[in-house]
Amino acid sequence: MGSTRKAFLTAAGIAATTTVAKAETIAKADPAPSPAAIEFANRMRRFDPSLTPQQLHDIAKSNDDTWKVGPKVHKGLENGDPMSPAFEIGE
Amino acid sequence: MTHEDLAFSDATTLGKLIAAKKISSLELTNIYLDRLERYGAKFGAVVTILHDRARAEAQAADQAVAHGNRSSALHGVPYGVKDLLAAIGGPTTWGAAPYRNQIFDYDSTVVARLRAAGAVLLAKLSMVELAGGFGYDQADASLTGPGRTPWNRAYWSGGSSSGPGAAVAAGLVGFAIGSETNGSIMNPSNNCGVSGLRPTFGRVSRYGAMALMWTSDKLGPMARSARDTGLILRTIAGADPHDASAKSAPFRTASARPRIGIIAKSMDKAQPSVVANFKRSLDILRDFADITEDVPHPEFPYGEVFGTLLSGECASAFRDLIDSGRSKMLHSPDDKIGGHEQYATLAVDFVDSMRQRAKIDKAIRRMIAPFDALVHPTQPTVAYPVGPRFSKTYTQWPGAVDPVTSANLAGIPAMSVPNGFAEHGLPTGLGIIANAWREPQLVAIGSAYQSRTSFHTRRPTLQQ
Numbered sequence: 001m002g003s004t005r006k007a008f009l010t011a012a013g014i015a016a017t018t019t020v021a022k023a024e025t026i027a028k029a030d031p032a033p034s035p036a037a038i039e040f041a042n043r044m045r046r047f048d049p050s051l052t053p054q055q056l057h058d059i060a061k062s063n064d065d066t067w068k069v070g071p072k073v074h075k076g077l078e079n080g081d082p083m084s085p086a087f088e089i090g091e
Numbered sequence: 092m093t094h095e096d097l098a099f100s101d102a103t104t105l106g107k108l109i110a111a112k113k114i115s116s117l118e119l120t121n122i123y124l125d126r127l128e129r130y131g132a133k134f135g136a137v138v139t140i141l142h143d144r145a146r147a148e149a150q151a152a153d154q155a156v157a158h159g160n161r162s163s164a165l166h167g168v169p170y171g172v173k174d175l176l177a178a179i180g181g182p183t184t185w186g187a188a189p190y191r192n193q194i195f196d197y198d199s200t201v202v203a204r205l206r207a208a209g210a211v212l213l214a215k216l217s218m219v220e221l222a223g224g225f226g227y228d229q230a231d232a233s234l235t236g237p238g239r240t241p242w243n244r245a246y247w248s249g250g251s252s253s254g255p256g257a258a259v260a261a262g263l264v265g266f267a268i269g270s271e272t273n274g275s276i277m278n279p280s281n282n283c284g285v286s287g288l289r290p291t292f293g294r295v296s297r298y299g300a301m302a303l304m305w306t307s308d309k310l311g312p313m314a315r316s317a318r319d320t321g322l323i324l325r326t327i328a329g330a331d332p333h334d335a336s337a338k339s340a341p342f343r344t345a346s347a348r349p350r351i352g353i354i355a356k357s358m359d360k361a362q363p364s365v366v367a368n369f370k371r372s373l374d375i376l377r378d379f380a381d382i383t384e385d386v387p388h389p390e391f392p393y394g395e396v397f398g399t400l401l402s403g404e405c406a407s408a409f410r411d412l413i414d415s416g417r418s419k420m421l422h423s424p425d426d427k428i429g430g431h432e433q434y435a436t437l438a439v440d441f442v443d444s445m446r447q448r449a450k451i452d453k454a455i456r457r458m459i460a461p462f463d464a465l466v467h468p469t470q471p472t473v474a475y476p477v478g479p480r481f482s483k484t485y486t487q488w489p490g491a492v493d494p495v496t497s498a499n500l501a502g503i504p505a506m507s508v509p510n511g512f513a514e515h516g517l518p519t520g521l522g523i524i525a526n527a528w529r530e531p532q533l534v535a536i537g538s539a540y541q542s543r544t545s546f547h548t549r550r551p552t553l554q555q
Contacts, residue, residue, distance in 0.1 A: 037435075047431065051431070063432065063435040066402070067437065069395045069398075073443040083445040
């Protein structure tokens, strides 16, 4: 959500201004996309050859932020922890 | 009653007036159709007005009343739906240019159930394009332009159920159906000063609704009173052979004197006016509930978990749109590339997020277990202004906790009821969360609160 919002922080509706603030912090900390992120962004031209250099730059920055999420979503997980199965809501 | 009084009555009252033959469904429908024509575009609230269908359903409802065949308490009451629900009679645009001419030849289950209950479908209401799945950052991210709150047109009606919020607040419909994946009922209910109920995941069938995130999409009522939301929910709830996630779960009786916990830090980093209104709400809640302060909100990477799951599911749901390059037809600059950004989501992060979600689910239920409900300010600020990027607005008030996201990850229900007014004449909301399948408790608390306050009965000046 935002010019600096990253895919991993997006949310339908207005998830929270807190997530936007986090995205701002992340973006300011590392403004330059990595070569891998740029390469992956360029692959998106396969779907839309009209993507502009600025759009590709923005996608690349988002890719880097997306790939930083791993340690946070993995933290605290143990080998026995299951996935939410079919996401049935119990009583 | 004047036409204005009728337009701003709640659905429960309208149903009684129709039953008592004090007004016909057709008369009421014509009043709302006129108001939709006059004010719908002004607040960016409407995509399509269904004149023919509405009048035909209203006439059928009146004939049934004449023969003593009233179908339900909502019989003859006109309503609108967010334009992500399929309905015969007009396009279903999902709020997005690539789907501008999309037509379905069937009614979604929610619309079909309301039709069976005798309610009258007036209009398809506006929404953020694709319900915000691609990461918009401005109020104009919609096929129909920015949604504007009827309390002050310079400010956003909220998203992604923008039209349902504005149309209910402006008295353009008797009630509305919105949807929420993460905040899309709660936020516009807050911004428009209406009563919104996000049901438990699985309470309401999504058949015929746009899919954004299968494991979090919910449909729910937005109305002018908490009691309305309970009535509407019971009409649309239940198992559906077309949606395996939908269940016929019981509606449990609400506690007479509820135990309510205040989520710790929910007033931190919130706009002072929002905090002041919330504190006044707590004083009213103490009148009929036992209050416990500082209930800890467990710490998890909610934003990252939700965002990762949304990215994976949303990109899958809209894969055809992204792969065809047609996502560039979306309005918001962020949405034009959002799908391409979501393709970078790693499978391992998606799986880890699902595993975190299982832990979050347990932790949130443990947090709520000693209580009948938890409360928090619905949003840390009043509505965003139309124009500037959200990420550049109210940056000093980001909120310290995010109970909207945590509760959505756990699939549990919530309600927002208006609890006052603040900067620029904008409304604020009281957020209430209950454990799974306990919507009656939310309705009871919201109704008890509204029996002691009048915020939900106030009317915006539409001539601004």
